[in-house]
Amino acid sequence: MVRPEEELIRKRQRERARLTALLLGAFVILLFFITVAKVGMNW
Amino acid sequence: MTSTAIDREAIGLPADWRDILALTKPRVMSLVVFTGLAGMLAAPVLPPLAIGFTAILCIALGAGACGALNQWYEADIDAKMRRTASRPLPAGRMERQSALHFGVGLAAFSVLLMGLAANWLAAALLAVSILFYVLVYTVWLKPRTAQNIVIGGAAGAFPPLIGWVAATGSVAPLPLLLFAIIFLWTPPHFWALSLFVRSDYAAAGIPMLPVVAGIESTRRQIFLYSLPMAAAAVVPWPLGLTGPLYGIAASALSLGFLVLAGQVLANRAAEPKQMAPEKRLFGYSVLYLFVLFGALVADRWLPW
Numbered sequence: 001m002v003r004p005e006e007e008l009i010r011k012r013q014r015e016r017a018r019l020t021a022l023l024l025g026a027f028v029i030l031l032f033f034i035t036v037a038k039v040g041m042n043w
Numbered sequence: 044m045t046s047t048a049i050d051r052e053a054i055g056l057p058a059d060w061r062d063i064l065a066l067t068k069p070r071v072m073s074l075v076v077f078t079g080l081a082g083m084l085a086a087p088v089l090p091p092l093a094i095g096f097t098a099i100l101c102i103a104l105g106a107g108a109c110g111a112l113n114q115w116y117e118a119d120i121d122a123k124m125r126r127t128a129s130r131p132l133p134a135g136r137m138e139r140q141s142a143l144h145f146g147v148g149l150a151a152f153s154v155l156l157m158g159l160a161a162n163w164l165a166a167a168l169l170a171v172s173i174l175f176y177v178l179v180y181t182v183w184l185k186p187r188t189a190q191n192i193v194i195g196g197a198a199g200a201f202p203p204l205i206g207w208v209a210a211t212g213s214v215a216p217l218p219l220l221l222f223a224i225i226f227l228w229t230p231p232h233f234w235a236l237s238l239f240v241r242s243d244y245a246a247a248g249i250p251m252l253p254v255v256a257g258i259e260s261t262r263r264q265i266f267l268y269s270l271p272m273a274a275a276a277v278v279p280w281p282l283g284l285t286g287p288l289y290g291i292a293a294s295a296l297s298l299g300f301l302v303l304a305g306q307v308l309a310n311r312a313a314e315p316k317q318m319a320p321e322k323r324l325f326g327y328s329v330l331y332l333f334v335l336f337g338a339l340v341a342d343r344w345l346p347w
Binding site: 005008009012013015016019030033034036037038040041 | 091092
């Protein structure tokens with residue numbers, strides 16, 4: 001049986017992992033658009 | 044240490060992401076983002092959307108890093124002030140070292156991304172502004188001198204300059220004047236606040252002007268700083284750097300600022316409850332900066 005505090009730790013870890021994944025995904029998309037813009041500027 | 048802090052450490056609970064976000068002081072960030080964006084939109088050339096968006100994002104992240112590093116360094120002081128005692132570090136919801144790692148990481152990331160996406164002059168200015176805020180203001184001046192906010196205000200004055208440089212790659216007279224406006228606006232803005240929360244600053248041992256020099260002297264300084272601030276706000280118009288829309292808006296807004304600063308000067312109350320003029324000036328000062336920079340952008344883009 002999982003202790004309540006352990007459950008809370010897992011919940012926090014899940015939330016943070018999900019948020020990190022979202023931010024990394026957004027960063028990849030941002031890098032793509034920066035690259036497109038730089039190519040357009042003949043960088 | 045509170046019992047919550049002991050419990051949290053005892054079970055090794057990771058910080059909630061909402062507390063990590065709170066470290067970045069999102070409300071302060073909104074003003075920084077707005078002035079940075081206004082600086083960029085006032086420039087004669089605009090960068091591609093992705094580059095402009097990234098530059099503003101970097102300014103926001105840099106400001107967030109400053110907030111996190113400020114809270115890391117001042118956790119003990121924050122615990123003594125009513126206004127700040129519930130922040131994640133003094134309330135024991137997060138480890139101090141996590142805030143330091145987050146702040147340093149975010150600062151480095153924002154500067155590198157600014158350099159790679161926009162240009163390295165903008166990145167250098169961003170790095171200088173972060174270092175100035177953390178080292179010169181937070182660590183050095185704030186706990187030592189009543190002039191902390193005068194020199195430290197320079198850190199908050201960088202965003203429009205960075206926004207302009209991110210767009211153009213060079214410095215020009217108008218963004219330097221925008222820098223001067225925020226630099227001169229900061230002392231009256233913060234001293235108005237510090238007048239009605241001075242007991243908090245006194246309890247925390249922060250030598251803000253009302254604590255060190257007294258209430259009357261602070262009121263005089265507020266009015267005196269408002270004069271060059273108003274001049275700096277209006278002068279881009281006669282210099283031909285902006286049009287009449289900005290000039291008229293800046294004149295009217297600055298006149299309003301001076302009237303409210305005059306009311307503060309005339310007030311004799313010593314109790315925060317009777318400091319309505321100070322509270323009014325503090326509220327107006329935030330509105331002043333938003334509308335002034337809004338007028339600058341409107342003047343640049345509206346067809347007259």
